[in-house]
Amino acid sequence: xxxxxxxxxxxxxxxxxxxxxxxxxxxxxxxxxxxxxxxxxxxxxxxxxxxxxxxxxxxxxxxxxxxxxxxxxxxxxxxxxxxxxxxxxxxxxxxxxxxxxxxxxxxxxxxxxxxxxxxxxxxxxxxxxxxxxxxxxxxxxxxxxxxxxxxxxxxxxxxxxxxxxxxxxxxxxxxxxxxxxxxxxxxxxxxxxxxxxxxxxx
Amino acid sequence: xxxxxxxxxxxxxxxxxxxxxxxxxxxxxxxxxxxxxxxxxxxxxxxxxxxxxxxxxxxxxxxxxxxxxxxxxxxxxxxxxxxxxxxxxxxxxxxxxxxxxxxxxxxxxxxxxxxxxxxxxxxxxxxxxxxxxxxxxxxxxxxxxxxxxxxxxxxxxxxxxxxxxxxxxxxxxxxxxxxxxxxxxxxxxxxxxxxxxxxxxxxxxxxxxxxxxxxxxxxxxxxxxxxxxxxxxxxxxxxxxxxxxxxxxxxxxxxxxxxxx
Numbered sequence: 001x002x003x004x005x006x007x008x009x010x011x012x013x014x015x016x017x018x019x020x021x022x023x024x025x026x027x028x029x030x031x032x033x034x035x036x037x038x039x040x041x042x043x044x045x046x047x048x049x050x051x052x053x054x055x056x057x058x059x060x061x062x063x064x065x066x067x068x069x070x071x072x073x074x075x076x077x078x079x080x081x082x083x084x085x086x087x088x089x090x091x092x093x094x095x096x097x098x099x100x101x102x103x104x105x106x107x108x109x110x111x112x113x114x115x116x117x118x119x120x121x122x123x124x125x126x127x128x129x130x131x132x133x134x135x136x137x138x139x140x141x142x143x144x145x146x147x148x149x150x151x152x153x154x155x156x157x158x159x160x161x162x163x164x165x166x167x168x169x170x171x172x173x174x175x176x177x178x179x180x181x182x183x184x185x186x187x188x189x190x191x192x193x194x195x196x197x198x199x200x201x202x
Numbered sequence: 203x204x205x206x207x208x209x210x211x212x213x214x215x216x217x218x219x220x221x222x223x224x225x226x227x228x229x230x231x232x233x234x235x236x237x238x239x240x241x242x243x244x245x246x247x248x249x250x251x252x253x254x255x256x257x258x259x260x261x262x263x264x265x266x267x268x269x270x271x272x273x274x275x276x277x278x279x280x281x282x283x284x285x286x287x288x289x290x291x292x293x294x295x296x297x298x299x300x301x302x303x304x305x306x307x308x309x310x311x312x313x314x315x316x317x318x319x320x321x322x323x324x325x326x327x328x329x330x331x332x333x334x335x336x337x338x339x340x341x342x343x344x345x346x347x348x349x350x351x352x353x354x355x356x357x358x359x360x361x362x363x364x365x366x367x368x369x370x371x372x373x374x375x376x377x378x379x380x381x382x383x384x385x386x387x388x389x390x391x392x393x394x395x396x397x398x399x400x401x402x403x404x405x406x407x408x409x410x411x412x413x414x415x416x417x418x419x420x421x422x423x424x425x426x427x428x429x430x431x432x433x434x435x436x437x438x439x440x441x442x443x444x445x446x447x448x449x450x451x452x453x454x455x456x457x458x459x460x461x462x463x
Contacts, residue, residue: 012277012278013278013279014279015277015279017272017273017277020272021265021269024261024264024265024268025261025262025264025265028260028261028264028265029256029260029261032253032256032260033253036253036254037251037253042254049264050267050268050271053264053268053272054268054271054272054275057272057275057278058275058276058278059278060278061278061279082350082353082357083353085357086353086356086357086434089356089357130248130250131250131251131252134249134250134251135251138251140359142354142357142358142359143353143354143357143358144350144354144368152216153216153246153249154251159218166350167346167347167350168368168372172368174209174213174218175368176368177212177216177218178208178209178212178213179365179368181212181246182208182212184245184246184249185242185245185246188245188248188249189241189245192244192245192248193241193244193245
């Protein structure tokens with residue numbers, strides 16, 4: 001019989017450390033998806049995945065049965081992503097400072113370019129311009145808005161799960177998702193309703 | 203029924219609206235709201251952020267990179283106390299937890315002959331470390347929440363009018379908690395924790411005094427005040443020490459427990 005997440009956690013805590021592999025293999029791909037959407041690029045996403053599993057392993061004794069393992073892991077991965085975004089922002093601020101802020105605009109553009117996903121055959125259907133705009137609009141969300149939006153819109157996580165990731169009440173999550181949607185709409189709606197991508201979006 | 207708000211429609215789109223039937227009824231009757239919803243749906247449905255495909259052996263690769271790193275860290279294990287306390291600790295949620303902590307703190311304020319310092323509690327009076335651990339867990343959680351606000355504020359782009367009401371509200375709710383922990387730390391003669399909490403309190407009060415939205419310049423000033431003091435870094439350092447202390451005290455109480463059994 002396949003080992004449940006809970007049973008795998010118990011085995012690791014009981015000393016069978018190899019059982020952690022079940023958790024890594026079961027959730028790795030999903031955590032990558034989350035990390036990618038949070039950070040906007042593959043390199044950072046890989047770093048977040050590693051760090052998230054490492055943190056989860058170290059703190060495995062604090063995982064309690066009240067939430068599912070995947071919710072708990074998502075919470076860790078979201079926090080790792082937020083930490084990395086904060087670090088990247090600081091790095092960027094240093095560069096901007098040393099460039100006397102003249103390059104601020106370029107840096108922003110480079111960041112968006114960097115964040116645009118690599119085109120695969122099926123993705124060619126999606127307008128490249130829309131992809132860039134979505135990436136750009138997401139970069140302009142605050143860290144918490146971005147987390148809430150990624151988890152609700154792309155990952156389909158429930159309001160209460162997001163609440164446990166962000167450590168806020170359901171009402172606050174709803175407000176944050178709404179704020180994020182409002183900003184995304186403001187940036188993207190004129191472009192989408194202009195009809196230039198509607199045909200290609202789905 | 204009044205027209206539906208944008209927030210109602212967003213909640214409905216994600217299946218989070220509380221009164222779905224009434225909402226659908228209105229959408230069927232009101233062409234203005236129906237048109238607004240159609241717009242919203244078209245936009246939200248078009249927002250995609252495809253994740254690049256991973257290789258078919260991604261899981262195996264991930265495990266092979268992770269494994270040596272895991273082996274290099276201390277293996278997790280469930281302590282007797284963690285196992286015994288955990289379900290209860292988490293069942294005592296929300297208000298109840300606040301009452302327990304408040305009662306516990308009130309107990310600490312009762313005059314005691316020869317109040318021992320934290321260090322002495324750990325070394326000489328293991329019977330108390332269970333309650334100290336509760337405090338360390340509470341302080342750890344508090345620092346976690348505070349860190350979220352600071353990270354959020356530092357990462358917010360300082361442009362135009364910025365809505366910081368959510369962070370401001372959270373900061374307001376954390377100020378009192380912070381004051382209680384700071385006073386306890388001062389009483390326990392823990393200058394490092396007390397000093398950090400004191401600095402944090404000033405930052406939280408600063409955030410709590412802001413209006414719903416601020417100008418880009420105001421936000422930038424606030425960000426600079428947070429960053430110039432290195433508060434976030436200090437919070438992280440102290441938080442990891444607090445958590446380590448919580449663990450150490452759990453271990454020492456376990457040791458004393460097993461020696462008396």
